[in-house]
Amino acid sequence: MYKTLVDIFGENYVSKKAVDLYPYSYDMTECKPHMPDFVVIPENKEQLVKLVKFCNTNLIPIVPCITGNNVGGLTIPEQGGIIVDFSKKMNKILHINETMMYALLEPGVTFGQLKKYLDEKYPNLRYSYPYAPPYAGVVGNAILSGMNSLSNKIGSMGDSINGLEVITADGTIARIGSCFYGENEADPDSWWARYPMPDLMGNFICWQGMTGLITKCAVQLWPNPPFKKTYLVMVSGLTDIAPVIREVGISGVVEDVSAVSTEVVKMTVEIPDPEKYPGEPDFAALFPISAKTEKLLEAKKEIFLTVIKDLKKKGIQLVATDVDEFAKLFNLRVRCHLDLPAVLLSLVEYSGLTWFGSYAPTHKLEKLIAKVDKIFHKYNVPSFIYMKIMKTGHYGIFRPIIRYNKFKEGEEDKIHALLEEITDFCIKEGCIPYKTPTWMTEKMREIINPGWLKLFDKIKGCLDPNNIFNPGRWNT
Numbered sequence: 340m341y342k343t344l345v346d347i348f349g350e351n352y353v354s355k356k357a358v359d360l361y362p363y364s365y366d367m368t369e370c371k372p373h374m375p376d377f378v379v380i381p382e383n384k385e386q387l388v389k390l391v392k393f394c395n396t397n398l399i400p401i402v403p404c405i406t407g408n409n410v411g412g413l414t415i416p417e418q419g420g421i422i423v424d425f426s427k428k429m430n431k432i433l434h435i436n437e438t439m440m441y442a443l444l445e446p447g448v449t450f451g452q453l454k455k456y457l458d459e460k461y462p463n464l465r466y467s468y469p470y471a472p473p474y475a476g477v478v479g480n481a482i483l484s485g486m487n488s489l490s491n492k493i494g495s496m497g498d499s500i501n502g503l504e505v506i507t508a509d510g511t512i513a514r515i516g517s518c519f520y521g522e523n524e525a526d527p528d529s530w531w532a533r534y535p536m537p538d539l540m541g542n543f544i545c546w547q548g549m550t551g552l553i554t555k556c557a558v559q560l561w562p563n564p565p566f567k568k569t570y571l572v573m574v575s576g577l578t579d580i581a582p583v584i585r586e587v588g589i590s591g592v593v594e595d596v597s598a599v600s601t602e603v604v605k606m607t608v609e610i611p612d613p614e615k616y617p618g619e620p621d622f623a624a625l626f627p628i629s630a631k632t633e634k635l636l637e638a639k640k641e642i643f644l645t646v647i648k649d650l651k652k653k654g655i656q657l658v659a660t661d662v663d664e665f666a667k668l669f670n671l672r673v674r675c676h677l678d679l680p681a682v683l684l685s686l687v688e689y690s691g692l693t694w695f696g697s698y699a700p701t702h703k704l705e706k707l708i709a710k711v712d713k714i715f716h717k718y719n720v721p722s723f724i725y726m727k728i729m730k731t732g733h734y735g736i737f738r739p740i741i742r743y744n745k746f747k748e749g750e751e752d753k754i755h756a757l758l759e760e761i762t763d764f765c766i767k768e769g770c771i772p773y774k775t776p777t778w779m780t781e782k783m784r785e786i787i788n789p790g791w792l793k794l795f796d797k798i799k800g801c802l803d804p805n806n807i808f809n810p811g812r813w814n815t
């Protein structure tokens with residue numbers, strides 16, 4: 340097998356040494372580590388077609404990996420096999436179409452790389468960035484339907500994919516989207532839309548690498564208006580943040596709605612064991628606004644401030660400030676939350692990071708906050724809660740976060756028990772976790788309707804009959 344892989348990728352781009360395999364065997368979460376048998380570093384799709392055919396014939400698992408920053412154990416090779424690392428050589432920005440505003444990317448392109456490229460060459464365009472580190476993958480985030488800095492405007496990142504090039508289990512290369520005309524390579528200017536043909540894209544989005552290998556992905560870009568302002572709103576009353584973010588989201592003037600509990604705010608200004616004291620606000624939310632002209636910015640600010648005033652009239656205790664002033668007062672690191680993508684050190688400096696990240700029904704946010712806050716306190720862990728309003732209020736994100744020390748005796752078990760209790764409660768309330776570890780999908784399978792599960796298994800069986808792509812995900 341080693342010889343075959345060397346024939347395909349070249350000796351320098353295949354390894355079976357433990358020292359090279361080890362970094363792919365775990366991630367920041369408490370998900371159980373497992374070593375791969377090989378790692379390969381591809382350079383082009385022709386190599387990958389050969390790999391897929393070989394693995395499909397010989398029933399060998401393939402685990403696609405970009406940077407493994409998904410915080411869900413998704414690239415841990417649960418059944419061993421071959422890690423395909425896209426980050427090292429398949430990491431080119433292939434094309435930017437300025438008129439139709441999209442970027443055609445290889446899977447290994449990172450957020451930092453894309454931001455630098457756009458800032459230098461296309462300052463009139465921008466992408467929507469997550470709180471993930473700049474070294475995390477753009478395509479990995481998009482195919483997992485991430486939620487980023489323009490999410491109140493555009494919704495989930497899965498919706499902003501224009502086109503994909505994929506290799507399926509039998510080695511077929513398929514182009515999906517408006518790039519689908521023609522037998523050979525598509526014109527780089529043809530990746531501008533996803534519809535109106537039957538939408539095959541869904542067979543590869545949110546499938547956690549279980550249905551094929553993506554070799555190209557076109558993502559939408561957005562105008563980068565010159566006038567910007569971000570408001571910070573602090574809210575007292577544990578659950579009163581819910582109407583605040585709902586109302587501001589629905590106003591339609593803010594491009595993002597991100598709310599975090601006070602403990603998270605303290606974490607960002609590097610207070611080691613962040614705790615909320617009596618009398619302090621319970622939540623803080625960031626609301627960025629942008630506009631093409633100063634006059635339009637003023638009009639949007641006026642709408643935003645009217646919503647805030649109305650909320651105050653209803654008895655909600657809140658304070659709205661200019662976040663730039665707040666950053667000066669506290670610590671410039673607060674700016675990391677504004678100038679994305681950034682390394683939020685306080686999130687990644689611990690050896691362990693895990694969460695229950697979910698799409699959530701926004702009318703239940705009050706119930707979710709109240710109960711999850713109690714669960715955090717029961718385990719004596721700071722109540723880190725992060726929420727978003729998506730696509731002007733059509734849905735929300737509810738994400739309790741836990742950072743922990745992986746190497747402290749008993750810590751991982753305690754954190755897992757806490758996360759499990761949060762998961763049990765939240766899925767019962769209708770939350771749908773994203774980037775799901777297998778222990779979470781096992782719980783979900785118990786309550787998902789049997790028709791969905793049957794269809795899901797049928798599609799997986801059809802696209803990957805020998806279960807070679809990231810086996811084990813979603814308990815396949």
Ligand SMILES: Cc1cc2nc3c(=O)[nH]c(=O)nc-3n(C[C@H](O)[C@H](O)[C@H](O)COP(=O)(O)OP(=O)(O)OC[C@H]3O[C@@H](n4cnc5c(N)ncnc54)[C@H](O)[C@@H]3O)c2cc1C
Nearest residue numbers: 405406407408409469470471476479480485486547548553
């Ligand atoms: C501190 C921190 C904060 C974060 N904050 C946010 C946030 O605010 N919002 C948000 O949305 N996300 C957030 N994330 C998650 C992160 O944005 C994404 O999950 C990440 O960008 C995915 O990219 P990756 O390079 O890590 O992909 P990987 O984890 O390597 O891969 C992701 C998935 O895609 C599959 N895959 C990889 N390559 C291919 C391929 N070529 N073909 C098919 N399948 C493939 C993998 O098997 C895996 O299932 C955060 C992460 C961290 C560490």
